[in-house]
Each structure stands twice: as structure tokens, then as C-alpha cells.
Amino acid sequence: MSDTGTTTARSVRIISIISGKGGVGKTVVAFNLAERLAAAGARVLLVDADLNCGNVHILANTTVTYGLHEVIRGELSVSEAAVSSEFGFDILAAGGGGDVWTEQDVTSVAGVMAGLRKLSTSYDFILVDNSSGVSKIADLITHASDTALLVLIPELTSISDCYGLYKHLTSSDSAVDCRLLVNRAESADEAEYIRKKLWAVSERFLRRTPGYLGHISEDRALRESVASQTALARLSTESTAVQQVTFLARSLLRVFGWLSEQEHNYPRNTQKTINKTTAMADIRE
Numbered sequence: 001m002s003d004t005g006t007t008t009a010r011s012v013r014i015i016s017i018i019s020g021k022g023g024v025g026k027t028v029v030a031f032n033l034a035e036r037l038a039a040a041g042a043r044v045l046l047v048d049a050d051l052n053c054g055n056v057h058i059l060a061n062t063t064v065t066y067g068l069h070e071v072i073r074g075e076l077s078v079s080e081a082a083v084s085s086e087f088g089f090d091i092l093a094a095g096g097g098g099d100v101w102t103e104q105d106v107t108s109v110a111g112v113m114a115g116l117r118k119l120s121t122s123y124d125f126i127l128v129d130n131s132s133g134v135s136k137i138a139d140l141i142t143h144a145s146d147t148a149l150l151v152l153i154p155e156l157t158s159i160s161d162c163y164g165l166y167k168h169l170t171s172s173d174s175a176v177d178c179r180l181l182v183n184r185a186e187s188a189d190e191a192e193y194i195r196k197k198l199w200a201v202s203e204r205f206l207r208r209t210p211g212y213l214g215h216i217s218e219d220r221a222l223r224e225s226v227a228s229q230t231a232l233a234r235l236s237t238e239s240t241a242v243q244q245v246t247f248l249a250r251s252l253l254r255v256f257g258w259l260s261e262q263e264h265n266y267p268r269n270t271q272k273t274i275n276k277t278t279a280m281a282d283i284r285e
């Protein structure tokens with residue numbers, strides 16, 4: 001774990017990374033975002049809350065048999081269960097999985113989140129990588145976080161699930177701060193098209209819209225970094241995706257007061273339009 005007590009405590013910022021559909025890139029985004037935030041000087045803990053199929057430790061090339069599971073069960077504290085990684089941030093792996101989750105376990109997740117919030121002397125950012133879809137545990141984590149980063153890809157099912165998840169999250173807590181990230185986009189135009197459509201549907205049916213954090217391109221380098229069990233930035237500083245994840249990290253650092261307004265350079269997409277009229281036709285209230 002990181003040193004404690006050597007830095008003036010700012011409040012820790014908790015970001016819940018979540019999606020409606022699985023396989024959209026939550027874990028790779030969380031992992032590489034943690035690396036980029038740490039590279040910018042932030043103290044970061046990445047929590048693997050995909051309790052049955054957690055694989056953050058695989059991406060980090062770390063063998064660890066304990067983690068959040070043991071913290072939820074009260075067997076270890078976060079500081080006992082977290083391990084440092086070679087990527088500049090700490091990891092709380094999913095830990096021993098496979099058990100049936102009891103009501104008591106679910107209830108204790110709220111206590112774990114409250115405990116994480118108290119770690120401001122150790123961490124500036126806590127990223128929580130969730131399992132896919134709606135679950136009680138992901139709900140509790142997300143509602144106890146400062147921001148929900150909703151990851152989606154340019155596929156109708158993912159867009160539809162993302163809208164459903166946004167609706168679900170905001171229906172139980174209207175104050176939840178949701179921000180979209182379009183992953184695996186072919187172009188900025190494609191991501192912008194999806195953002196606009198999701199905003200239109202959300203505005204129409206929910207009378208509110210999520211924030212937008214931009215996009216990450218479909219990039220072979222990301223798959224290679226997974227295969228090499230390393231961070232994208234260690235593999236290639238030139239790839240489009242690494243620049244976009246760096247940009248995402250800078251956006252979050254600015255949102256949370258780490259970078260000044262002047263340093264922040266928000267993306268301005270061009271006005272080019274693409275004709276995909278039918279792509280959102282199936283999204284209903």
C-alpha cells in the first residue's frame with residue numbers, strides 16, 4: 001500500500017466503472033486509467049469488484065489470492081488486502097470467489113465503501129471495476145461513489161443497455177453523477193453520434209442527461225497490452241488509445257480539481273455527421 005500520513009489529506013475521489021453489457025472494456029479502461037492517474041502523480045487504488053470473474057490481477061500480472069472478497073467477509077482490512085503493483089498504483093483484487101453472496105455480504109459492501117472513503121491519507125483516487133449489468137453490489141458501490149463512469153461500445157445492445165443502466169441508477173438516486181465513455185469507437189464522429197443519441201433519448205424520457213468523457217478508439221495496441229499483461233503506456237506511448245486514456249485521466253484530474261482550467265483541453269468534435277438513423281430506433285423508455 002501507499003505511504004500514509006506523509007501528504008496533506010485531500011478527500012479521496014471514488015470512481016465506479018460500470019456498464020450494462022459485458023466485454024465493453026471496463027477492466028482495461030479501469031486498469032489503464034489507474035496507470036495514467038498514477039503517472040500524473042495521483043495515489044491510486046484499483047478495486048476489482050467483479051467478485052466472481054475478477055481479472056484485474058491478471059492484467060497486472062500479479063498473483064494474489066485474497067482481496068475484496070475477504071474485506072467484505074471481514075477477514076482482512078483494505079490495507080491488509082491491497083497489494084502494490086509495478087504500475088504505480090495499488091490493487092485490491094477480487095479475492096477468493098465462487099461463494100454464494102449472502103444478504104449479509106451485500107449489506108457489508110456499504111460498510112466497505114464507507115471504509116474506502118476514509119482512506120484519504122493513502123489515496124487520491126479509488127477506481128472500482130464492477131461486474132457487468134445491474135446488481136445489488138454494483139448499485140451499492142456506484143451510489144457510494146463520486147462518479148459513475150458508464151462504459152459503452154458502438155453496438156445497439158450496448159447503447160440500449162447503457163441507457164437502461166443510466167435510467168436504473170438515476171431512478172434510485174437522482175443525484176448520482178454519471179459520465180459516459182464510448183469505447184472501441186471507429187472515429188470521433190461515431191462516438192459523438194452515440195453521445196448525441198443517448199442524450200436525446202435521456203432528455204426525452206428522463207429529462208436529464210449524463211456527462212460525457214469522450215471516447216477511446218478501437219486500437220489493436222490495447223489488445224496487445226492485455227496479452228502482454230502490461231499497461232498500454234508501457235507498451236506504446238504513440239498509440240491512439242494511450243493518448244485518449246491519458247486525456248481521460250487529465251479530464252478526471254480536472255473534474256476533481258487536480259488540473260487547472262487552463263491546462264484542460266476539452267475535445268471539440270467536428271460537425272461531420274454520419275447516417276445511422278436506425279441505430280437507436282430500438283431504444284425505448
Ligand SMILES: Nc1ncnc2c1ncn2[C@@H]1O[C@H](COP(=O)(O)OP(=O)(O)O)[C@@H](O)[C@H]1O
Pocket residue numbers: 019021022023024025026027028029132183184185216217218219220222223226241
Ligand atoms: N479500445 C479497445 N480496442 C481494442 N480492443 C479493446 C478495446 N477495449 C477493450 N478491448 C478488448 O476487449 C476485451 C474485453 O475488455 P474487458 O475490459 O475485459 O471488458 P469488461 O471488463 O467490460 O467485461 C479486452 O481484453 C480487449 O482485448
Ligand SMILES: [Mg+2]
Pocket residue numbers: 026027028050129130
Ligand atoms: Mg471486466
